[in-house]
Amino acid sequence: MESQRVVVVVEEADAARIALEWAVRNFLRSADSLTLLHVYPATKSRVKQRRLRLRGFQLALSFKDLCNGIAEAKVEIIVMEGDKGAAVVSFVSKIGASTLIVGLHDQSFLYKRSIPNLGTRILNCRILAIKQHSSTHYGLVNTEFSQIEITGLR
Numbered sequence: 001m002e003s004q005r006v007v008v009v010v011e012e013a014d015a016a017r018i019a020l021e022w023a024v025r026n027f028l029r030s031a032d033s034l035t036l037l038h039v040y041p042a043t044k045s046r047v048k049q050r051r052l053r054l055r056g057f058q059l060a061l062s063f064k065d066l067c068n069g070i071a072e073a074k075v076e077i078i079v080m081e082g083d084k085g086a087a088v089v090s091f092v093s094k095i096g097a098s099t100l101i102v103g104l105h106d107q108s109f110l111y112k113r114s115i116p117n118l119g120t121r122i123l124n125c126r127i128l129a130i131k132q133h134s135s136t137h138y139g140l141v142n143t144e145f146s147q148i149e150i151t152g153l154r
Helices: 014-026 046-069 084-095
Strands: 005-009 033-040 074-081 099-103 126-137 140-147
Touching (some): 005 014, 005 084, 014 046, 014 126, 033 084, 046 074, 074 084
Parallel strands (some): 005 033, 005 099, 033 074, 099 126
Antiparallel strands (some): 126 140
């Protein structure tokens, strides 16, 4: 079985954590390469930039703990500055990821009409959007899986 290069967007929203938990249980395999990507907003203040980078790295470390169930998987953390949508698309294209996994919530960058600074860049990978529903049954979290149409992120 061929290994996958998977990127999971790390955000403070619960939906992002739910998406990673879903991926660990249902999608990721032991030989896969997983990148936990956190993007923080650009700022001119060096102090604020350092604080945002540190907070993003700490958040990504807490997500990495959820990956312990994947034996032998390679997990890396990337924390970068910029517009979330443009940075995610640029990074996924740059590393040639096979899959992008995103937790879907009201403020998700996937809901933006356009993602700035993309030019003609095309995202050639599978996009899996995971949305948590508020109801639980028998202690299980009810999630909804969606595969996003790739042409929507040009």
